[in-house]
Amino acid sequence: MKVDRRSFLGLGLGAAAGVAVSPVAWKLMDDSSIWTQNWPWTPVPRDGEVTFDNTVCSLCPGNCGLSVRKIDGRPVKIEGRDDYPVNTGGVCLHGVAGLQYLYDPSRIKSPLKRIGDTFEQISWDEALELVATKLAEIRDAGKADSIACVTNHGMGTVPGLFQRLLTALGSNNFLSMDTMDKAWEKTLEKMHGVHGTLGFDLENAEFILSFGTGFIEGWGSPVSNFKANSSRKERGAALIQVEPRLSNTAAAADTWLAANPNTEADLALAMANVIISNNLYNTGYYVSGFGPGFDELAAMLKENYSPEAVAKTTGIDAAVIVDIAKRFAKSNAPVAIAGKGKGSTPGSAREFAAVHLLNCLAGNINTKGGAWILSPQDYEQWPAVEMDEVASQAIEKPAMDPAGSVAGFFAKAGAEKTVQALLISDANPCYALNDAKAITKAVQDIPFVVSFSSFMDETTRQADVVLPSHTFLERTEDLPSAAGMARRVTGLATPVIAPVFNTKNPGDAILAIAKAMEGTVGESFPWESYEECLEAVTGDLWSDLSDQGYAAVQETAPATRPSVDFSFVAQNPAPVEAEGTEADFSLILVPLDNVRIATGSVASSPFAVKTVPDTVLAGKDSLVEMNPETARANKLSQGDLAVLETPKGKATVKVNLFEGIMPGVIGMPRGLGHAMEENRYVSGKGVNINELMGPVMDAASGLDAAWGIRAKISRA
Amino acid sequence: MSNSIINILIDGVFMSELDEKTENGSVGAVEEGASGEQKAGGDSGTGYGVLFFIGAFVVCFLSGWLLFPNLLYSKKEQPFNFNHALHVEEMGGCDSCHSFREDGSFDGIPKTASCLECHEELLGETEDEAIFVSEYVEKEKEVPWLIYSQQPDCVFFSHAAHVVKAGMDCRSCHGDIGESTTTKTYEENRITGYSRDIWGKNIWGMKKNSWDRMKMDDCAECHQEETGSKGACFQCHK
Numbered sequence: 038m039k040v041d042r043r044s045f046l047g048l049g050l051g052a053a054a055g056v057a058v059s060p061v062a063w064k065l066m067d068d069s070s071i072w073t074q075n076w077p078w079t080p081v082p083r084d085g086e087v088t089f090d091n092t093v094c095s096l097c098p099g100n101c102g103l104s105v106r107k108i109d110g111r112p113v114k115i116e117g118r119d120d121y122p123v124n125t126g127g128v129c130l131h132g133v134a135g136l137q138y139l140y141d142p143s144r145i146k147s148p149l150k151r152i153g154d155t156f157e158q159i160s161w162d163e164a165l166e167l168v169a170t171k172l173a174e175i176r177d178a179g180k181a182d183s184i185a186c187v188t189n190h191g192m193g194t195v196p197g198l199f200q201r202l203l204t205a206l207g208s209n210n211f212l213s214m215d216t217m218d219k220a221w222e223k224t225l226e227k228m229h230g231v232h233g234t235l236g237f238d239l240e241n242a243e244f245i246l247s248f249g250t251g252f253i254e255g256w257g258s259p260v261s262n263f264k265a266n267s268s269r270k271e272r273g274a275a276l277i278q279v280e281p282r283l284s285n286t287a288a289a290a291d292t293w294l295a296a297n298p299n300t301e302a303d304l305a306l307a308m309a310n311v312i313i314s315n316n317l318y319n320t321g322y323y324v325s326g327f328g329p330g331f332d333e334l335a336a337m338l339k340e341n342y343s344p345e346a347v348a349k350t351t352g353i354d355a356a357v358i359v360d361i362a363k364r365f366a367k368s369n370a371p372v373a374i375a376g377k378g379k380g381s382t383p384g385s386a387r388e389f390a391a392v393h394l395l396n397c398l399a400g401n402i403n404t405k406g407g408a409w410i411l412s413p414q415d416y417e418q419w420p421a422v423e424m425d426e427v428a429s430q431a432i433e434k435p436a437m438d439p440a441g442s443v444a445g446f447f448a449k450a451g452a453e454k455t456v457q458a459l460l461i462s463d464a465n466p467c468y469a470l471n472d473a474k475a476i477t478k479a480v481q482d483i484p485f486v487v488s489f490s491s492f493m494d495e496t497t498r499q500a501d502v503v504l505p506s507h508t509f510l511e512r513t514e515d516l517p518s519a520a521g522m523a524r525r526v527t528g529l530a531t532p533v534i535a536p537v538f539n540t541k542n543p544g545d546a547i548l549a550i551a552k553a554m555e556g557t558v559g560e561s562f563p564w565e566s567y568e569e570c571l572e573a574v575t576g577d578l579w580s581d582l583s584d585q586g587y588a589a590v591q592e593t594a595p596a597t598r599p600s601v602d603f604s605f606v607a608q609n610p611a612p613v614e615a616e617g618t619e620a621d622f623s624l625i626l627v628p629l630d631n632v633r634i635a636t637g638s639v640a641s642s643p644f645a646v647k648t649v650p651d652t653v654l655a656g657k658d659s660l661v662e663m664n665p666e667t668a669r670a671n672k673l674s675q676g677d678l679a680v681l682e683t684p685k686g687k688a689t690v691k692v693n694l695f696e697g698i699m700p701g702v703i704g705m706p707r708g709l710g711h712a713m714e715e716n717r718y719v720s721g722k723g724v725n726i727n728e729l730m731g732p733v734m735d736a737a738s739g740l741d742a743a744w745g746i747r748a749k750i751s752r753a
Numbered sequence: 754m755s756n757s758i759i760n761i762l763i764d765g766v767f768m769s770e771l772d773e774k775t776e777n778g779s780v781g782a783v784e785e786g787a788s789g790e791q792k793a794g795g796d797s798g799t800g801y802g803v804l805f806f807i808g809a810f811v812v813c814f815l816s817g818w819l820l821f822p823n824l825l826y827s828k829k830e831q832p833f834n835f836n837h838a839l840h841v842e843e844m845g846g847c848d849s850c851h852s853f854r855e856d857g858s859f860d861g862i863p864k865t866a867s868c869l870e871c872h873e874e875l876l877g878e879t880e881d882e883a884i885f886v887s888e889y890v891e892k893e894k895e896v897p898w899l900i901y902s903q904q905p906d907c908v909f910f911s912h913a914a915h916v917v918k919a920g921m922d923c924r925s926c927h928g929d930i931g932e933s934t935t936t937k938t939y940e941e942n943r944i945t946g947y948s949r950d951i952w953g954k955n956i957w958g959m960k961k962n963s964w965d966r967m968k969m970d971d972c973a974e975c976h977q978e979e980t981g982s983k984g985a986c987f988q989c990h991k
Contacts, residue, residue: 039801051811052810086860
């Protein structure tokens with residue numbers, strides 16, 4: 038048999054024909070097209086039963102109600118809870134991306150112990166024993182008062198347990214991070230002689246006079262304020278924004294008053310002067326509530342804060358000052374608010390008092406649409422702390438910072454080096470406080486630092502022992518409203534997922550530490566678990582909390598109208614100036630809060646970072662805003678790399694020209710420049726402005742009142 | 754005759770004119786006899802070509818119909834045998850186990866927890882029951898059933914719209930599964946990962962019954978008949 042070319046041709050042709058009349062080609066064509074739609078990296082939603090769990094967000098002090106959509110028990114989507122009194126269905130971009138925090142690459146997966154420069158994983162038993170032993174040692178050495186604790190916020194039973202532990206140990210050094218709430222508290226003490234917080238009924242206000250707040254950019258309870266702003270047009274409510282920069286709030290306002298930086302108080306005082314000299318103040322409140330210092334105040338204002346004089350300081354026309362002041366006083370429900378940006382830092386007592394003076398003169402204290410003076414949250418019913426002799430003696434020693442300022446505490450801790458142990462819960466002072474590098478040094482100098490954090494953040498990296506916490510979606514916690522909310526709502530966060538890693542609720546960790554310490558410390562904590570403690574301590578509130586996920590503590594304005602003491606403002610306290618001299622640093626650097634960037638102790642989620650425009654963050658560079666005039670004077674143009682220098686440090690940034698910022702002022706985004714190496718989504722992106730700014734302690738309040746810092750900029 | 758057609762085909766398709774010229778051109782006009790011999794030799798080559806053609810055709814044709822389906826699909830057995838007929842008899846219709854959730858979505862195969870209502874302890878003495886109770890009920894695990902009618906991901910399909918609104922019978926798409934006493938071998942397409950029942954048992958894609966195939970064209974065919982329109986892309990491809 039001769040096999041030749043024709044044979045092969047026959048073979049090939051036969052094979053082709055055979056395949057052609059079989060289903061192979063047609064079936065493979067279909068299958069391969071399906072195959073291309075099923076690449077392994079294509080995300081595919083899992084199918085299953087859909088359920089919704091309610092919880093409360095604690096990423097910021099807004100405490101919005103969340104509805105978490107789950108598929109077969111796995112959370113897949115966060116939405117706002119429709120029937121929650123704070124946010125009524127709304128949610129911000131940080132909350133909506135909250136699930137990313139569960140799987141954040143910087144999450145701490147188990148308890149850690151520092152070995153030199155690295156951490157070693159240890160068991161919970163070992164970690165808790167280690168902390169209990171060390172605290173007992175410090176106590177036995179008679180240094181109970183040198184134990185300190187810093188929590189992110191100061192309200193609710195989790196911070197309550199930390200405070201209780203410190204009291205049982207014998208220390209007064211329990212602190213929460215400084216925010217505008219502390220500045221409002223100081224203002225109330227000075228102007229009304231009461232201890233409490235101030236809330237603003239913005240959803241009912243008819244004339245909102247905002248002194249530099251980021252009213253729709255994350256100030257206070259952000260979603261609640263978005264809603265109050267949305268309904269403003271329907272209600273016919275005016276928004277006046279005082280700010281040296283055309284922020285989103287200024288752009289949304291009816292009137293934008295571009296006052297020079299740090300002249301907000303002057304403007305408020307000039308308006309107060311107009312109101313008093315035109316007899317436009319609330320006469321009813323004058324009779325019933327105007328206490329000491331009113332005449333002195335009137336005289337002082339007349340002398341120092343005439344519209345004409347203040348027009349020179351602020352750059353706002355005298356006629357405009359008079360007009361706004363009159364409209365404010367004549368409005369049915371005016372309210373003046375302060376707290377720059379998101380209100381995540383305190384401001385000067387002078388500024389807050391000047392702004393609140395307008396509220397007092399308008400008589401809108403504890404009225405619908407006005408400013409509500411709320412007594413301290415008191416639903417928690419703690420049994421008396423068991424105090425042994427050590428604790429009783431040590432607790433007599435005063436707190437390291439009598440004003441209760443974290444900035445003040447760390448300044449003293451860094452200088453005196455007397456703190457022996459520091460417990461830090463959910464707070465990140467080494468990143469979030471001004472002069473972050475000095476704070477980091479102060480923390481490094483403390484011999485024993487315990488971090489109760491979910492993430493390996495800048496502060497936790499300095500810890501000796503890390504007791505990892507559940508994230509907000511994994512924990513139970515009561516969350517009282519704060520941050521300028523008028524209506525008081527306490528929310529109950531409940532776990533929507535079993536802990537992803539080997540973490541604990543910080544409340545449970547504290548109970549375990551206390552129980553490991555014998556004597557009165559352990560006896561002060563009679564609860565078996567944090568949940569048991571929560572139920573016992575929240576008392577009357579518990580049934581509402583557990584039934585509906587929140588308890589509305591106060592929904593209408595308080596009935597009382599505390600009297601006003603005008604003496605503090607009448608003394609005409611001096612403004613808090615920016616650090617640095619004009620001769621060395623001709624410009625002023627101010628932090629800019631961006632609603633898309635988390636600024637406090639929690640870092641932004643990867644999703645949030647992706648939404649930041651490239652006029653704020655481009656690649657790894659922070660962009661600073663400056664007026665083209667400022668840029669010309671410093672020989673800079675759009676997109677240039679520049680070196681920004683302040684008395685506290687320098688950084689390389691990119692230039693973004695913006696006509697909406699006042700010449701001479703440089704704006705820099707806050708919340709960037711995290712150093713969390715495990716989390717490449719936020720780490721190393723931009724510059725942390727807190728490393729360029731230093732604290733400026735306000736003599737009147739004892740709080741850090743830095744609002745900016747002098748700076749200079751040159752081409753890199 | 755067919756041989757000559759195939760021969761022409763081979764020559765026509767695979768032999769270029771140049772080849773023909775070369776072959777014929779080498780033959781002188783005077784050497785007719787030699788030329789005739791060569792032609793006979795050419796016929797013999799064509800004969801083998803035809804043989805090879807037929808052989809290859811038959812092998813490929815049969816492979817395509819018989820071997821290919823066996824190679825394309827891998828065979829997987831269910832975790833244990835399930836008797837639908839018995840359950841229908843005991844429980845009633847399909848919806849006693851395959852029900853709609855409160856929100857209207859279809860819950861598919863029941864979870865172990867639902868089975869527990871009857872199967873907390875051994876019911877009967879079959880080996881399958883023993884496996885179910887010891888491996889899944891006692892260990893509180895879900896049975897990893899291989900779902901014959903699992904449709905592609907990201908295609909939206911609402912049972913409620915078909916069963917509740919349009920009043921369709923389960924059988925229209927799922928056939929007589931309710932009468933089965935054993936679970937058949939699950940065949941998984943090695944390329945796509947889908948169940949063979951989506952394409953249908955017939956490898957050519959032919960169907961006799963409405964439940965024999967569950968491809969997009971089958972959806973469209975029924976939609977065309979029932980609603981007068983095949984439907985828009987976005988109805989399912991969301």
